[in-house]
Amino acid sequence: FSELGLSQWALDTCRALRMHRPTRVQARCIPRILAGRDVLGIAETGSGKTAAFALPILHRLAEDRYGVLALVLTPTRELACQLADQFRALGSSLDVRCSLVVGGLDMIAQARDLANRPHVVVATPGRISALLQQDPDLPRAFSKLKFLVLDEADRVLDVGFEDELRVILQCLPAKRQTLLFSATTTSELQALHESSMNKPYLYSEYKGFKTVDSLKQQYIFVSGYAKDVYLVHILSQMEEGGIRSAIIFVSTCRTCHLINLLLEELKLDAVSLHSYKSQPLRLSALNRFKSGRVSVLLATDVASRGLDIPTVDLVINYDIPRYSRDYIHRVGRTARAGKGGISICVATEKDEDLIHNIEEEIGKELEKVEYKEDEVLQNITAVYTARRVARMKMIDDGFEEKVEARNAQK
Incomplete structure (x- = not known):
């Protein structure tokens, strides 16, 4: 990890969490994200994709702690909860404020939490789009946003979330880094990569729908x-x-x-x-x-x-x-x-x-x-x-x- 350009606090956190060596997706994607590139990362389940985007986001947070820095979208509530926990663990030395915005929890409390400008927002598309539509002042909370992450991007880009994504993207700054991570590739992801004007870095170790040998x-x-x-x-x-x-x-x-x-x-x-x-x-x-x-x-x-x-x-x-x-x-x-x-x-x-x-x-x-x-x-x-x-x-x-x-x- 010391060769990837991360801050010393991040290296200390990795050591404390017994993350001794970066996985392939981490080694390839972290330097590109730190360099300001958009990234599309395709890597198998259990390969460390979350740390591949969370560590460089938190690295940037340590430099500027004002406002919502990152919005992370994921398709299910359970995944959102897990991602929020991982951000808190990796950002423990920074006292990172991470807001969980998913269905089934109190919307008023969530809107209040977003108005207080947490550092990272982890959300499901349905709930965050509903909040943005209900409160015309809420998009201002994202005015300084630097990162949009789609985790399990193949599912988030599914047609079922098309309307929600349109609402969300309209409320975000055009100048930002977009990071897409998935265990599988789809025609939608390929088309997005090919049509992108920002020429995102593509990392893919996708070998088709296979199970691991272990x-x-x-x-x-x-x-x-x-x-x-x-x-x-x-x-x-x-x-x-x-x-x-x-x-x-x-x-x-x-x-x-x-x-x-x-x-x-x-x-x-x-x-x-x-x-x-x-x-x-x-x-x-x-x-x-x-x-x-x-x-x-x-x-x-x-x-x-x-x-x-x-x-x-x-x-x-x-x-x-x-x-x-x-x-x-x-x-x-x-x-x-x-x-x-x-x-x-x-x-x-x-x-x-x-x-x-x-x-x-x-x-x-x-x-x-x-x-x-x-x-x-x-x-x-x-x-x-x-x-x-x-x-x-x-x-x-x-x-x-x-x-x-x-x-x-x-």
Whole structure:
């Protein structure tokens, strides 16, 4: 890091955080950002992209601490929370003021916070654009902005955020550095790079949608009626297998809530992350998992992108994703930064084609694993009972009504 042009305080912070050597994306991008270049950085999951833009932004902050220096946009609330935490950690010696602006939290408090000119604003496009539209004075807070960052840029540039981005860009100074970082490249990113008048520096180590070699990728083939029984068996083997924590991916919010209640009934600690939860509850669940107080996180694909939790040794695909690329993002939550990890797909007869699609996408076969059926089925009665209780609890807590109400709005 001493060869990249960073200040001494930044070098001391890197040392304290045990960041001894820059990754490739950091080594290439940090000097260009410090030199004032726009940057498009494409690098695989777990490669250190956040520090690649956060360190040079904080370096600049140490020189001029007045006003909002940087706006960082990211597609999900959970990613925004993680980015804000990383900015605070990397900027701890500067007492950096970082504002989190996401949906589900109090808008008035957020507007007040922005009016007080924090150093860095980390936001989701929907909430920051809504605040800028509601308060005509708020764009002034960004008059001295020097950096616009799009993290997981492929998702932020998705057509779903087009209107929000238009509102945001109209409120920002034209003279600024724009930094785009993503784990994958898309036609939109390529077109943006080719059409840019500022000739951004392009760093790309993108090798297609691939998984890392340190990830052990497996699947089990089970009958549909036994999925829960096998899931509970896998979780019961975590401690014996030296697995610190696991993320279980499911396809719907309903399944996420149901499995959470089922595990709760079996006295297995787990937290869940899905869009029917309020933002404070989502933050609480994520914090409990990241701190190690709970070792199992149930999630929809809201958690499949960008989340960096070093203790995740296992990813379970309880529901096989329809799109192979979603599988790659999911399993990217483990085996990060060169470390090992395991992914297991719980497949039924309906999932054969999906498994084949995944294997074709990643260019390798998944390893088929078989458990001793008599050991697995020892708990079948307890699991079936827990599932019945979980279904009744879902009726009692009004979850089904929430689902119906949301479907009626669509």
